[in-house]
Amino acid sequence: MADLTTDFLGIKSPNPFWLASAPPTDKEVNVRRAFEAGWGGVVWKTLGAEGPPVVNVNGPRYGAIYGADRRLLGLNNIELITDRPLQVNLDEMARVKADYPDRALIASIMVPCDEASWKAILPRVAETGCDGIELNFGCPHGMAERGMGSAVGQVPEYIEMVTRWCKMYYDKPVIVKLTPNITDIRGPAKAAKNGGADAVSLINTINSITSVDLDLFAPEPTIDGKGTHGGYCGPAVKPIALNMVAEIARDPATHSLPISGIGGITTWRDAAEFMVMGAGNVQVCTAAMTYGFKVVQEMIRGLSHWMDEKGYTSTADFVGKGVPNVTDWQYLNLNYVAKARISQEDCIKCGRCYAACEDTSHQAIWMHEGRTFEVNDAECVACNLCVDVCPVENCITMERLAPGTVDPRTGRTVPAEYGNWTTHPNNPMAKAAE
């Protein structure tokens, strides 16, 4: 079993799996249970400023999207930051940290966007002995209406300013949590870096309405006939989060900035994918909310097993390993030519590949007598849709045409050398090959 001990910003945890700041980390009782179950770290649910705590709705706070057999694929929430008094949270954090010195404990914070508010809370948080702080610039609902959360995260200048205050008044690592509800994640990431952030964490939840009650004609979750947009999370958001992590990891301006990856991580594989795309560790919420804290045990065993198979002894061995392979479209090799191949042995003759290709793609699959399906290379553009809709894994594969062979679709010989759009003759901006 590979050792999963992870060092993130100098904060050591027995594994890279932290619970994200969210309802599962709102109270001592939850966090103790999480640590007992094996979680490597916890980002305590967001603390607000001293004074009367926020209040939450007393109706439903969550909405859901399901897959087959009511498998939860996406969750949306309209819960605000902690609605318990600040001192209660601080006392509990101090007790938990003292009892679990080997686990990471991070305080998530969201206070008004003025220096005094941050200056006031930071020393009190520091007293708990927690390992660092995470600035909640992400929550898209409720608090944003009051000029906090994503309202800050959507203005890079505010991100930089608040981050700078935190670095001024707090001497442990400062992680800036980013909202995905922006057009280009690199702007906020650069702002965080410029403000002195030690790391960014992303993504926070995505603005969403999960469903509409067709009797009440109201969005869900519905509170007394009305609904509001909430923050979307869970497996459904993983592709969006992965891209944003990769964008920050590969941008020269933010390349060296550590990333805590968040967004739909449910299994060891999801975690490995985030880490390969540049995340130094990962944070999980929906998977725990769906299956309970025990779910981390699959992640721990799975990641460790995969590392053993790959011969990795430390998570540092593969963090960011895939980042060089994330590129712009214009640099993809246009001389790489593939064709779909259907394994007749594995085919169960459902015909979904045929329907998909014939109706919605390139009319490149023949349906023969006896429901056998065959790819017409003269039409196949290797779009991969047949692979994606086939219910049998590996029944349809994409196979590369060897350089030197003729592509029946174009009549051209497949070149051996790499060639991309920047040098393509059809590109009016093409540069001469050097």
Add this chain to the structure above:
Amino acid sequence: MTSPFTPGITAGRLTPETLSSNFSDLHAPYDGHEASVAADRCYFCHDAPCMTACPTDIDIPLFIRQISTGQPQAAARTILEQNILGGMCARVCPTETLCEQVCVRETAEGKPVEIGRLQRHATDSVMASNAHPFTRAPSTGKRVAVVGAGPAGLSCAHRLAMLGHDVALFDAKPKPGGLNEYGIASYKSTEDFAAREAAWLMQIGGITLHTGRKLGVDVTLSELQSDFDAVFLGLGLGAVNALTCAGTDRHGVSNAVSFIEELRQASDLAALPIGRNVVVIGGGMTAVDAAVQAKLLGAENVTIAYRRAQDAMPASLYEQELATAKGVRILPNVMPVAIHGNGTCAEIELEYTTTEGGTLKGTGETTRLPADQIFRAIGQTFVPAGTDGPALEHGKIAVDATGRTSIPGVWAGGDCTPGEDLTVVAVAEGRDAAMDIHTTLTGEA
């Protein structure tokens, strides 16, 4: 105290509670979540094999998708547009040799999408609401006689009525339904389903039911031809094939179809007598239905004696496994030689058989089984009495693809015509004949 071990043919071998449990639904209906999980397994195949396999061409992928999107009643409409007896077919169709046999998940995993149970889920939801999803077209003024209120006749009558024709529906029995009402195992049609379905079907309007009217006895074909614009014959098989061996006249020997009918119409199963040692001669669905029900009534030993090898049995493997699971013994390669007993049957003597060069012959070796009750289930024959003359083909009424007989103005379908004797086939034939009658009477396609 009567028990399974009580000799002879006697009632009350089991307690009313056990009987009630034994004759409850063979498969419990799906609840909503089970249905959505089962529906989700459907791949929505292109040009789906299940549709092709369905004699009534139900758009199976579409109705299953409608279940998965939360609209079982809309799914039912998709089913019922093609097969108005979709509720009964969901219960009695040999899906394991039709739609489910060709399901790609059967190919992939040996576990098909449970199309029959999903169809039941959908059609039950409509029956439960007691809503009839179709409305009648304006009256055409045309009158059609439909003879036989079994699956073919009911299907034909409903389609004709829906298209605006006035239908007179005749049946020799006191209730409509045909084999649905009288001829299938009780556990396939619980809670009086056949009768409820027939009544629900009639809600379309325009169908006048005349029960107790037997063709050739109470009404003749020529009368119907002169009184109506068209006639559809959806007759059943009138005769049970005879058992040719010594001693068939002994008390205790009877027809399986009569036993099944008696059981279906019985108000108190505890009052229905059954033997201790029951032997069913035959190898089809009727043999299985009779044997299983004999066992469920409390017979100690029930044997299906079939003259050919087990893999030649007309009953599907699924039905065979149902029988053996209920404790019925299937004894293949035996043919009856004699029924012994003193007035009442006590034993059956069977000769072992073998097939040589495609011919079945006895080996000369025999065995005897105790048998205080013997059911004949060796097939039924169409009796053309009262049909006054449409040409026959292999003993059944010859028809073309749209159900036209040799007599202009007379159509036929169901068990009285050649082809497989299945409920779902009869429904298709009745429906298709109705469409041809409609075209013929109105000139509309």
